Amino acid sequence: MAYSDKVIDHYNNPRNVGQLDKSSSEVGTGLVGAPECGDVMRLQIKVNPETQVIEEAKFKTFGCGSAIASSSLATEWVKGKTVSEAMEIKNTDIVKELALPPVKIHCSVLAEDAIRAAIGDWKKKNGVAEGAAAPQAVAAQ
Amino acid sequence: MQIAEQQSVKTACWSCGADVSGPLCAACGKVQPATEQDYFAVFSLPRRLSLDTKVLEREFYRLSRRLHPDLYARTSELEQQWSTEQTSLVNDAYRALKDPIARTEYLLKLEGMAIGEETTGKKQQPPADLLEEVFELNMQLEEMRMGGDDPQLRSDLENAKKQFEAQLAQADADLAALWAKWDGALAEGDLTAQMASKEEMLALLDRRRYVRNLVRDVNAALDGQSGDAPTP
Ligand code: FES
């Protein structure tokens, strides 16, 4: 089984590897794992408190090439989206874009879980109920 | 009573009519059609997890000899076909049961637990503190790997290796304890305890996979290779 060109591209030139300040109220952190293989992924977003737009995204993945590519792609996709738009990203979109074979679907699920976990963390920090759209006024220092 | 029924699916031998379980009839020795038997039944074993692999091996060789194609050269075409099918079933069963982890995973699957399956549905995430720990350890490992010529590097890696291997050994010991719990619950027909031990085993195997990866990665780092070369 061969990797698709897109997976190889993201694997060789991963976008947005790194980390954001976990303690900042504008940053949401999602740390997830795939029990079937033991891979772990951290994805972080930085959200503009006024516009709800995700301005920055970083990831760090210890896992297979498909997991690295999925998380790299996920950070590209969430950037510039609002939090609620980012919630719409589905693992199946990632599968399609990267042409992942069936045995690698769980790698894309991991990336979707990571986006949701990061948004969930950001919402919790900012007192937004899960599922609610937006915090009204998050006091910006 | 209930256990006996659960464990032995008996059918009648096509040739002599005796009760058979396993690939061959104990009464007349004829090969039986390969049915959808579970791997424990192939070896006429109850679904116990603590099993003597020496005995298993002996039984595997005995069955393999008895199913050898040479012995079926002059039998009916149907029996030839059955012997080939039984041979591959016996091989699969042996491979799955001889390895402790594969055996546990097989039993859990057999007992209706979703394990290692490709799903797109939401899965339960492992406990947060476990993920934090694994992630941290991976970060440290990566830092060590990047350490280049740092003389400290090798001893740090050796220490990490010891630590991870100890964790893996602990996980295996915990698993053995859960086997005993399962076997006991099975013998007593205690369905609640069976369910509880299955769930504990599932969680433990999940945890073990992360630790196993750490051991693999630290060994790769010590070998001077990159631990996360892409594996499709
Ligand atoms: S193999 Fe598990 S995340 Fe890719």
Ligand SMILES: [Zn+2]
């Ligand atoms: Zn018979």
